[in-house]
Amino acid sequence: MILDISIVRWFLIILSVIMIFDRSLKFMRKELGQTLFKLISSILIWGVVLVISIYPDFAYFFAKKLGMGENLNTLIFFGFVIVFTLIFKIFSVVERIEMQITEIVRAIAIREVSKKNKKNLRL
Amino acid sequence: MRKRNIYIVIPAYNEGKIIYKVISDIKKNGFKDIVVVDDGSTDDTEKVSLKAKVNVLRHFINRGKGAAVKTGLEFVKFENADIAVTMDGDGQHNAEDIKRMIRKIDEGYDIVLGSRFFNKKNKMPLFNRLANYLANIIVFITYNLWVSDSQSGFRAYNRLALKKLNTKLDRYEFDSEIIKEIARHKLKYCEIPIDVFYTKYSTSKIHKQSFKNGIKTLIKIITS
Numbered sequence: 636m637i638l639d640i641s642i643v644r645w646f647l648i649i650l651s652v653i654m655i656f657d658r659s660l661k662f663m664r665k666e667l668g669q670t671l672f673k674l675i676s677s678i679l680i681w682g683v684v685l686v687i688s689i690y691p692d693f694a695y696f697f698a699k700k701l702g703m704g705e706n707l708n709t710l711i712f713f714g715f716v717i718v719f720t721l722i723f724k725i726f727s728v729v730e731r732i733e734m735q736i737t738e739i740v741r742a743i744a745i746r747e748v749s750k751k752n753k754k755n756l757r758l
Numbered sequence: 759m760r761k762r763n764i765y766i767v768i769p770a771y772n773e774g775k776i777i778y779k780v781i782s783d784i785k786k787n788g789f790k791d792i793v794v795v796d797d798g799s800t801d802d803t804e805k806v807s808l809k810a811k812v813n814v815l816r817h818f819i820n821r822g823k824g825a826a827v828k829t830g831l832e833f834v835k836f837e838n839a840d841i842a843v844t845m846d847g848d849g850q851h852n853a854e855d856i857k858r859m860i861r862k863i864d865e866g867y868d869i870v871l872g873s874r875f876f877n878k879k880n881k882m883p884l885f886n887r888l889a890n891y892l893a894n895i896i897v898f899i900t901y902n903l904w905v906s907d908s909q910s911g912f913r914a915y916n917r918l919a920l921k922k923l924n925t926k927l928d929r930y931e932f933d934s935e936i937i938k939e940i941a942r943h944k945l946k947y948c949e950i951p952i953d954v955f956y957t958k959y960s961t962s963k964i965h966k967q968s969f970k971n972g973i974k975t976l977i978k979i980i981t982s
Contacts, residue, residue, distance in 0.1 A: 737821045737928050741829045744795070744815040745836065752813075 644688045651685035762840035764860065765791045767833075769826030769911075770847030774801040776959060780845075781810040783853040793833055794847065797826040803847075823911070824932020828925055835920050843914045851912045852953035859914035859950065868919040868945040869936070871905055872912030876951035883956065889972050896976050897934050903941045905949060909933050912952050919945055931978035 640648075658677040662669045687694050698710065766789050770777055777794065784792055792812040796804045798820030807814045815829055827844050834842045841863050845851045855872065862870040874880050875890070882890075890909050897908040911933055915923070922943040927935045940947050 733928065734926060736819075737825045740817045740819060740821055741825070741832065744817055744829055745833050748813060748815050748833070749836075 640689075644691070647684055647688040651681040651688065654681045655685070763791065763834075763838055764789060764841045764843070765793055765830075765834040765837065765839045766856065767793045767795065767827060767830030767842055767844045768847045769795045769797055769823050769830060769844070770799065770803050770807070771797045771820065771823070771826070772799045772801045772803060773847040774799070774803045774806050776849045777803055777847055778806050778810050780847055780849050780853075781807065781812055784845075784856070787853045787856060789843075789853075789856060791837075791839075793830045795826040795830045795833075797821060797823065822929035822932070824925065824930065824935070825928040827911070827932060831915070831920060831923070839917070839920065841914060841916055842920060844911060846911045849957065849959065850954050852955070855912065855950075855952045856914075859912075862948055862950060863914050863916050866946065867948045868916050868922075869940055869947040870914040871907065871947060871949045872910045872952035873905070873907035873949040874910055874952060874954045875906045876949060877953060880954045881956065882954065893934065893972075893976065893979075896979055897937050900979055901934075901938045901941045903937050905937055907949070908937050910952070927978060929975070929978070931975045934975070934979045 655678055658669075658674055658681075662671070662674040766784050768777070768780060773780070781792055781794070792810075794803075794807040794812055794814050796807065796814060796816040798817045804814055804816050813833070815833055817826060817829065830844065831842055841860060843856050843859055845853075845856075851872070859870045859872065874882060875887075890907065894905065894908050898904045909930070913936065922945065923936070923939050925932055925935045925939065939945070
């Protein structure tokens with residue numbers, strides 16, 4: 636069975652194990668930004684990748700059980716849509732934060748020079 | 759030239775070696791209201807600019823050329839400027855061109871864009887020429903306005919333009935965003951030829967528009 640596994644599947648197996656291990660370690664060390672939600676999401680996502688890499692037929696078995704059968708592709712398509720929506724959402728949040736940082740830096744720069752100019756006028 | 763509040767805004771990032779000369783050249787041409795915006799430099803740009811006895815604003819972290827120019831323009835609006843001229847802090851621009859820009863503002867234009875391509879004397883490296891031409895095409899497709907040099911930082915703005923402009927982009931894509939604002943607010947603009955000096959110093963600045971930054975700029979223009 637081990638010899639039947641292709642290089643790509645081996646790569647996915649190793650990667651999934653590393654990701655699950657890394658995320659679990661970060662959570663156990665209570666590193667900044669680590670939450671139970673992130674841990675469970677990572678284990679679920681990488682767990683699915685790991686299981687499908689070891690048992691590729693599991694995806695079809697799962698789809699049949701769900702009643703989707705050949706509609707597995709539809710499920711995958713919607714998965715991509717959700718992921719891309721999340722990515723765009725993250726982009727817009729990051730963009731907004733960048734703008735806010737610039738506004739703060741600008742306000743401080745202008746306030747500092749205005750303070751200096753007022754001080755010079757008083758002297 | 760009649761008496762007005764004319765401010766020269768210079769965004770600068772690690773230009774400690776040349777900024778004093780840039781400021782001196784501007785002063786030699788009769789302009790004393792100069793604003794240097796130090797965009798989080800790690801060298802002595804701020805110190806040298808203060809030595810030159812000009813207004814110096816400092817971003818305590820680097821935010822990009824566009825952010826620095828906007829900070830300078832916001833400051834001069836606060837100082838009741840009639841005209842603001844922006845130019846690069848790396849010595850590539852000729853301070854003698856400022857007077858010609860102001861003359862165009864006096865003729866009734868809201869924004870004057872300096873164009874490196876109108877001036878046949880400029881020996882721009884081929885790669886820069888091609889990259890700028892591509893940027894012009896992208897700007898035209900995105901904003902439906904053709905200018906010969908959408909990436910030039912040497913520009914002049916009157917009061918109305920300063921009041922209307924509302925830019926959001928922080929880095930090199932800011933220069934293109936100004937074109938968008940011209941189209942959006944139907945501002946009266948013109949282009950004039952400007953000199954550009956490609957020195958060993960200015961072309962060695964690695965933080966300037968490299969190929970990677972150029973691609974990022976193009977993506978920002980299209981998606982903004």
